Amino acid sequence: MDRNTSASRGFPKELISTLVCQKDRGSLVADGETPEYIVDGVLKCATCSERYRIDGGILRMLPETQILGDTLASEMAARDREAEKYDRRIASRHYREVISTMHALGVLQGKTVIEYGCGTGRLTKEIVQKAHAVLAVDFSLISLKIVQHALPPDAPVGLVLADSIRFITKEHTFDRGLAAQFFEHIPTERERHLFLQHAASAIKHGGTFVATIYHHDLRRRLKKLSQEGMHKSGIYYYFFTMREIQKLFAQYFVPQKITPIDIMLPFAARLHLSQKLSGYISRCLECVLLMRLLGHLILYQGAPKK
């Protein structure tokens, strides 16, 4: 791919071959002559002629909101409202999650990655420095625009506005799949299965899927907090137990690692450690059995079942 002659912040033409029509899985082809990076254009299904717009570099594949249902539609609006504040809100936890997550993704050189629920690109920015290309999917247009502006114009990242639960791609195409803090916001059991089925089929045999997910940890259990609820902003969440994740994912993936991460020692907040140091301490604590009970997130790493 010639990154020097790219149009600014367009959708990389080379990622079109990873996409399919959301109605009938037909191949998509660009309408007319296309540059290496498409800023405004149309992708057309070779089977049913359905058209998908690329508008300002972002591919639009979102279904009508009625299909999403009220809970997801409410989250979509909330994510757009909250997008500007997101990175600041999560900054203190960033390193306690990212070091382990990047490690679980393994070697990324030459690899093509699909990221579900990429948000404002916290991990997209890390991945793109190493991987060959990234297809980053989210249903918050404002979040995707933030990612777009944070990336160099010629970054090999294809931004897609779509419902990550229902989004389908060409089968067994990606070397890696990532869903960081996305799974806990899927509102129904049926949709959790739908997402896992789609993610498993998007990834190559021998590829890796990594997810970080809210953990119903010891602190929450002692406080008798409910596993399910709505954030004030109107965002649905579910805090999972390790066993629940094991069971749900087992139908689609062979587990390689399931471990609590994002561990903070009791009273650590008073020590005012740097965020990076707190990230490395958390990573060491992942090996301490009792400390693992305090992990705020579950890290899942697995390979799609054949």
Ligand SMILES: C[S@@+](CC[C@H](N)C(=O)[O-])C[C@H]1O[C@@H](n2cnc3c(N)ncnc32)[C@H](O)[C@@H]1O
């Ligand atoms: C907690 S944020 C995590 C963002 C990013 N992965 C990170 O770790 O910083 C969850 C993201 O998932 C997106 N999301 C939630 N449900 C979605 C869905 N059904 N389809 C697409 N995006 C969704 C939200 O818009 C939001 O950007």
Ligand SMILES: [Zn+2]
């Ligand atoms: Zn079609």
